[in-house]
Structure formats: C-alpha cells, structure tokens
Amino acid sequence: MSHSENAAPSNKLVRALIYTVLIFFVIYYLLPLYVMLVNSVKTLEDIRTGNLMALPKLLTFQPWRDAWSNAQIGVEATGLKPYFANSLMIVVPAVALSTITGALNGYVLTKYRFPGADIVFGMLLLSCFIPFQIVLIPAARILGLIGWSGTIQGLILIHFVYGIGFSTLFFRNYYAAFPTELIRAAQIDGASFFQIFRRILLPSSGPIIVVTVIWQFTNQWNDFLFGASFSGYTSTPITVALNNLVNSSTGVKEYNVHFAGAVLAALPTLIVYIVSGRYFVRGLMAGAVKG
Amino acid sequence: MASLTIDNLHKSYGATKVLKGINIEIEDGGFLVLVGPSGCGKSTLLNTIAGLEEITEGDIRIGGTSVAGLHPSKRDIAMVFQSYALYPNMTVAQNISFGMEIRKIDKPTREAAIKRVADVLQIEELLKRKPSQLSGGQRQRVAMGRALVRDPQVFLFDEPLSNLDAKLRVDMRTEIKRLHQRMGTTIVYVTHDQIEALTLATKIAVLKAGELQQFGTPDEIYNDPINMFVAEFMGSPSMNLLDCDVTNEDGLMLRLAGGQYPDVVLPAPDCDGLARYVGQTVKLGVRPEALTDPEGANRSTDRIVEAMCYIDVVEPAGSDTFAVAKIGAFEAIARLRADAQITPGELTPLAFNMSKAVFFDPATQQRIR
Ligand SMILES: Nc1ncnc2c1ncn2[C@@H]1O[C@H](COP(=O)(O)OP(=O)(O)O)[C@@H](O)[C@H]1O
Ligand SMILES: [Mg+2]
Numbered sequence: 001m002s003h004s005e006n007a008a009p010s011n012k013l014v015r016a017l018i019y020t021v022l023i024f025f026v027i028y029y030l031l032p033l034y035v036m037l038v039n040s041v042k043t044l045e046d047i048r049t050g051n052l053m054a055l056p057k058l059l060t061f062q063p064w065r066d067a068w069s070n071a072q073i074g075v076e077a078t079g080l081k082p083y084f085a086n087s088l089m090i091v092v093p094a095v096a097l098s099t100i101t102g103a104l105n106g107y108v109l110t111k112y113r114f115p116g117a118d119i120v121f122g123m124l125l126l127s128c129f130i131p132f133q134i135v136l137i138p139a140a141r142i143l144g145l146i147g148w149s150g151t152i153q154g155l156i157l158i159h160f161v162y163g164i165g166f167s168t169l170f171f172r173n174y175y176a177a178f179p180t181e182l183i184r185a186a187q188i189d190g191a192s193f194f195q196i197f198r199r200i201l202l203p204s205s206g207p208i209i210v211v212t213v214i215w216q217f218t219n220q221w222n223d224f225l226f227g228a229s230f231s232g233y234t235s236t237p238i239t240v241a242l243n244n245l246v247n248s249s250t251g252v253k254e255y256n257v258h259f260a261g262a263v264l265a266a267l268p269t270l271i272v273y274i275v276s277g278r279y280f281v282r283g284l285m286a287g288a289v290k291g
Numbered sequence: 292m293a294s295l296t297i298d299n300l301h302k303s304y305g306a307t308k309v310l311k312g313i314n315i316e317i318e319d320g321g322f323l324v325l326v327g328p329s330g331c332g333k334s335t336l337l338n339t340i341a342g343l344e345e346i347t348e349g350d351i352r353i354g355g356t357s358v359a360g361l362h363p364s365k366r367d368i369a370m371v372f373q374s375y376a377l378y379p380n381m382t383v384a385q386n387i388s389f390g391m392e393i394r395k396i397d398k399p400t401r402e403a404a405i406k407r408v409a410d411v412l413q414i415e416e417l418l419k420r421k422p423s424q425l426s427g428g429q430r431q432r433v434a435m436g437r438a439l440v441r442d443p444q445v446f447l448f449d450e451p452l453s454n455l456d457a458k459l460r461v462d463m464r465t466e467i468k469r470l471h472q473r474m475g476t477t478i479v480y481v482t483h484d485q486i487e488a489l490t491l492a493t494k495i496a497v498l499k500a501g502e503l504q505q506f507g508t509p510d511e512i513y514n515d516p517i518n519m520f521v522a523e524f525m526g527s528p529s530m531n532l533l534d535c536d537v538t539n540e541d542g543l544m545l546r547l548a549g550g551q552y553p554d555v556v557l558p559a560p561d562c563d564g565l566a567r568y569v570g571q572t573v574k575l576g577v578r579p580e581a582l583t584d585p586e587g588a589n590r591s592t593d594r595i596v597e598a599m600c601y602i603d604v605v606e607p608a609g610s611d612t613f614a615v616a617k618i619g620a621f622e623a624i625a626r627l628r629a630d631a632q633i634t635p636g637e638l639t640p641l642a643f644n645m646s647k648a649v650f651f652d653p654a655t656q657q658r659i660r
Contacts, residue, residue: 181376184343185437189390190364199389203380 040259063256083241094159095216102167110175127165150232159220167212174208210279293354293444294319301348311501320475326488327498333481369438370447375430377422384418408436428459448480485525519656531623535575537568548619555598560645564659574651579626581644587628588642600641
C-alpha cells in the first residue's frame with residue numbers, strides 16, 4: 001500500500017520528464033518538414049521578403065505543378081514526373097525481387113540446412129557492411145559487360161543484389177523462430193519445397209515482409225549514389241533529378257519549386273511509413289521477442 | 292496396418308552418435324512405446340521412422356518392406372507432434388485436409404473424410420476455427436484428426452500429451468487407448484512419462500543415451516527389469532534399491548545394515564545367481580507395493596517376511612499411505628493401506644514380499660538371476 005503511494009508521484013514526475021523530452025524531439029524532427037511544406041506553397045516573392053518559418057501570405061499550389069511537370073531539369077523542362085516514374089520502375093521490381101530472394105534464402109538457411117549454411121549466411125551478412133563506394137567500379141564494369149549500363153534494368157539489378165543481404169538477414173532471423181515441426185508436418189502431408197514455402201511459411205510472414213519492404217523501399221528510393229553513377233539519360237531516378245533541379249545554374253533559384261520537388265520526392269517513403277508503420281514496429285518486435 | 296521392424300539402426304550427427312544399434316520389432320496392430328529420459332534419442336528414432344531424419348546405418352521396414360530413402364509422404368505413416376504443429380494460417384478443416392489437397396483428392400471426398408474424422412474426435416463445431424482460437428486439448432484433438440484422416444499403416448506420436456495439464460492428459464491417454472482398440476492400427480508412441488508407457492503399450496522399449504536397455508511387454512519391463520536403470524526408471528514411486536550383504540547361514544540370507552537400528556535380515560528367495568555373491572554386497576530391489584504393512588500384505592504368496600524398520604516420514608495420499616523407512620544409509624518407500632496405523636519416529640514391522648524382490652550386481656548394474 002505505502003509502496004504504491006510513494007511510487008505514484010515520482011512516477012508522474014518521470015512521465016512528465018519523458019514526455020517533455022519526446023515532445024522536444026518530435027518538434028525537432030517535424031520542423032524541417034514544416035519548413036518544406038510551408039515554403040512549397042508560397043510565392044517566390046513571399047519567400048524572398050518574408051521569414052522561412054512564417055505561414056504563406058498567399059496560398060499557391062503553382063510550385064507543386066511546376067515541380068511536377070514544368071520545371072527545368074537538365075536540358076528539358078519536363079518537371080520531376082518522368083524521373084518519378086523512373087524511380088518507380090526501378091524500385092518496385094528491385095524491392096519485390098530482393099524481398100522474395102531474401103525470403104527464400106531465409107527459408108533454406110533455417111529449414112533446409114546444408115553443410116556450410118552458416119558460412120553462406122555470414123558472407124551474405126558481410127554484404128550489408130560493404131560501403132557502396134567500394135563496389136562502384138566493379139559494378140560499373142559488370143553492367144558494361146552485360147550491356148545494361150545506364151538502363152533501368154541495370155539499376156534494378158544493382159539494387160536487387162545489394163538488397164539481398166539485408167532481406168536475408170531479416171527473413172533468416174524470423175524463420176529461425178518459426179517452428180520446424182510445421183515444416184515436418186507439411187513434409188509428411190506431401191507438400192513440396194515450394195508448396196511449403198507458399199502455403200505454410202509465406203502466410204505467416206506478414207510482419208517480416210512489411211519490415212523488409214519498408215526497409216528496401218526506403219533505401220532504394222532514397223539512393224543517390226547508385227543513381228548518379230549508373231543511370232543514363234532515360235533512367236535517371238528522382239533523387240538525381242531533384243539534385244539537378246536544385247543545382248541548375250540557369251535563371252533565378254525557385255526555392256518554392258525546390259521545396260515542392262523535395263516533398264514530392266520524399267512522398268512515397270512517407271506514405272509507405274504512414275500506411276505500414278504499425279506493422280513495421282510489430283514486425284521488428286516479433287522477431288526480437290521470439291528470436 | 293503393418294508390422295514395423297527396426298534393424299540395427301544407427302544415427303549420428305557428424306561425430307555424435309545419437310542412436311547406437313537399435314533392434315525393435317512390433318507386430319501388426321501393436322502399440323510400441325519408446326520411453327527414456329530427455330535427450331536419449333526417442334524423437335530422433337521416431338523421426339527416422341517417419342523419414343524426417345536420414346539413417347546412418349541399419350534398416351527400417353514397414354510391413355516387411357524397407358522404407359530407407361523413401362520420402363516421409365511415401366511411407367504411409369502419420370505423425371502427431373509434441374507442439375501439435377497445426378498450420379496457423381489454416382482453419383481446422385483445412386489443417387485436416389491439407390495432405391489430401393496436396394495429393395489432389397477431389398473436394399467431395401475431402402469433405403467426407405473431414406466429416407468422418409470430426410465425428411470420431413467430436414470436433415465438428417471447431418472445423419471453421421483457426422488453431423489460435425483453440426484450447427490446448429482441442430489442438431491436440433485436431434492434430435490427431437490430421438493424422439487419423441490419412442488412415443496410415445503406422446501412427447507416430449511424439450510426446451503428444453506433454454503440453455496438456457494433468458487432468459486432460461489422463462483423459463486423452465484413455466482416448467488414445469480407445470482409438471487404438473477401435474482401429475487396431477500400429478502405433479509408435481514416444482513419451483518420457485513411464486505411467487503413459489505402462490498404461491498404453493503392448494510393447495515398451497526403454498532407451499538410455501541412444502542404446503536400447505530393454506524391450507518387452509509392460510509386465511516384463513515392470514516386474515522383470517534387466518538392469519538397475521530400467522528398474523528405477525519405470526514405476527512411480529520408483530523401485531527401492533538397497534544394499535544388502537549375502538550370507539550363508541543355514542540357507543542364503545540377506546542382511547541390510549540398519550546402522551543405529553537393528554539390521555533387517557531376510558531369507559533370500561529362489562534366485563540361483565545369488566549363491567555366487569555370498570560374502571558380497573548386492574542391490575536388493577523392492578517396489579513400494581512389495582513393502583507394506585503386515586495386514587495389507589498379499590497373503591497369496593508364502594514369501595512374506597516381516598522385519599522391524601524405523602519409520603521416518605508418513606505421507607498419506609488418499610488411496611494409499613506412503614511411508615519412508617530408514618534402513619541404514621538408505622531410504623525405502625513403503626506403500627501401505629490408507630488406514631494403516633503407523634506413526635513416524637517408531638520402529639514398526641513392515642512386510643517384505645520377497646517373491647517380487649529382484650537383485651542387481653552393484654558393479655555392472657545388471658540383474659542377478
Ligand atoms: N540436429 C541435431 N544435431 C546434433 N545433435 C542432435 C540433433 N538433433 C538431436 N540431437 C541430439 O540427439 C540427442 C537425442 O535427441 P532427441 O531424440 O531429441 O531426444 P529425446 O526426444 O529423447 O528427448 C540429444 O542429445 C540431442 O542433443
Ligand atoms: Mg523428444
């Protein structure tokens with residue numbers, strides 16, 4: 001009794017402290033987003049004469065329209081639209097491929113163990129820690145050899161291969177906690193390797209699929225280095241295009257268009273997080289607790 | 292239905308030998324229980340029968356045909372796992388019919404089979420539920436249903452009841468026995484619970500560290516154990532194993548040193564082997580029910596010998612009363628009638644049923660016959 005009475009006030013104090021710190025960080029992280037959003041709906045005049053933090057005097061969506069379809073990027077005034085499409089065409093297949101491969105790897109590494117499985121896994125893990133810069137030149141050489149330099153499929157390949165390490169790590173740890181008896185039961189029921197994967201393992205992999213997709217999508221969408229190194233005229237991803245937009249040296253700097261473009265470029269990852277963030281946390285926890 | 296033969300079976304994981312030359316034969320319709328302490332290789336043996344583990348050496352035959360190298364689904368077996376291993380994303384009905392679905396059996400046949408099994412196990416009302424919505428006992432039933440529906444030659448059970456609470460365990464044990472009597476299918480059943488082994492089996496195989504200790508009927512295993520391990524492992528409370536000196540004074544006598552209390556002296560029963568141990572110490576094995584109050588002793592044998600023993604603790608257990616007797620350095624558990632008059636801290640006469648006594652060589656731990 002007396003214990004809980006003593007505990008209550010100090011508990012409240014701790015809570016207040018925690019919330020203060022949390023709110024501080026929320027503001028700290030939301031401020032840049034606020035600046036971007038607010039200035040993307042101001043006129044250029046407004047930005048030049050006013051303050052970065054101030055609300056717009058006159059609300060306008062023209063910067064968004066310009067950034068999307070009119071802005072001068074490189075030599076042509078196409079806006080970010082075609083580059084956004086490039087990014088989608090690169091990232092969606094690369095995410096799908098690296099996720100499926102990671103799931104299959106995890107399945108084999110945990111449930112169809114073979115001699116040396118741990119060494120293979122160790123080497124796959126190592127690939128997570130190799131800095132991008134180290135592989136640039138060999139990768140360029142390989143893309144050149146197979147004739148995929150500067151193409152969409154070239155970038156898909158690079159992102160796909162680079163994603164395998166992490167997706168394998170995620171799935172392997174998740175499947176390590178998956179009961180082996182279920183696999184055995186399915187074997188006795190006569191299910192084949194792929195039937196077990198599709199009918200037993202995948203339906204129980206929801207959380208880890210979400211985690212992997214978010215992880216891969218964010219990394220690949222936000223990638224700049226591979227995009228800048230390996231893309232060609234028709235395969236430039238949006239991150240590189242945004243850079244070109246902001247750094248174009250001709251004419252006046254249209255900050256409002258730049259802000260709008262930056263938000264546009266960040267939008268898909270934001271949406272992915274908002275839609276599936278709940279599952280993301282749940283998936284990470286599931287792996288952590290069971291593993 | 293089929294007989295099952297395990298012929299000189301060896302299984303190693305790399306350098307670790309898990310099974311070391313197992314020989315077991317169970318007749319068509321038999322109920323074989325594999326029993327032994329945790330880690331002795333019971334599950335491994337069962338998995339090799341199922342084809343889930345490859346064998347290193349030897350052979351396994353079901354109905355006289357070798358199944359070595361055959362895929363689990365081709366061996367005509369069904370297995371119930373300790374964790375039940377129900378597919379979490381499927382309903383009970385889908386769980387039961389998954390194997391048939393894989394074998395591309397048409398829907399009406401599948402549904403008829405589900406219905407038949409659900410009827411036998413009384414799980415009709417559960418068919419549409421997911422495993423997560425079932426209690427432990429219900430999951431157990433569904434797991435059995437998934438095995439039953441295959442109508443196999445041999446059923447394999449790996450500690451199917453060990454995750455249930457005590458009451459349910461007893462109920463399900465009876466139910467498994469009833470199912471076996473009804474269908475007459477050969478069963479191999481793994482447990483570390485010796486009561487389950489004794490109640491269910493037609494044949495028991497006692498394993499220890501990958502070696503078969505004894506293979507026989509429950510009666511043989513219980514009353515005629517081959518060594519001290521089997522004697523101690525089977526039975527609850529376990530058999531009393533007491534040091535005694537073999538002397539020859541007008542016939543073979545056994546003397547149990549009493550320490551501060553009088554020695555317990557018993558005439559040796561008919562046991563030719565004992566003659567070789569005169570002047571030596573052997574282990575006398577008496578089960579608690581063969582050590583009782585004189586009034587409660589079984590009078591159908593003339594081998595009842597009374598001796599004064601110091602009673603240390605008395606534990607009433609409803610139907611019986613257990614008493615711990617101190618004989619020298621040893622504690623012997625006696626099983627008395629519930630209403631036996633007995634007081635702890637006193638010397639009391641106890642009746643030894645010497646017709647049930649067994650003897651072991653303390654060095655080799657083997658039975659003296
Ligand atoms: N995959 C494996 N690799 C190495 N050793 C194993 C493997 N599986 C089981 N063992 C060992 O084999 C022995 C028997 O295991 P198991 O058959 O599961 O025992 P039980 O079912 O009787 O408790 C144990 O000592 C265990 O450590
Ligand atoms: Mg086991």
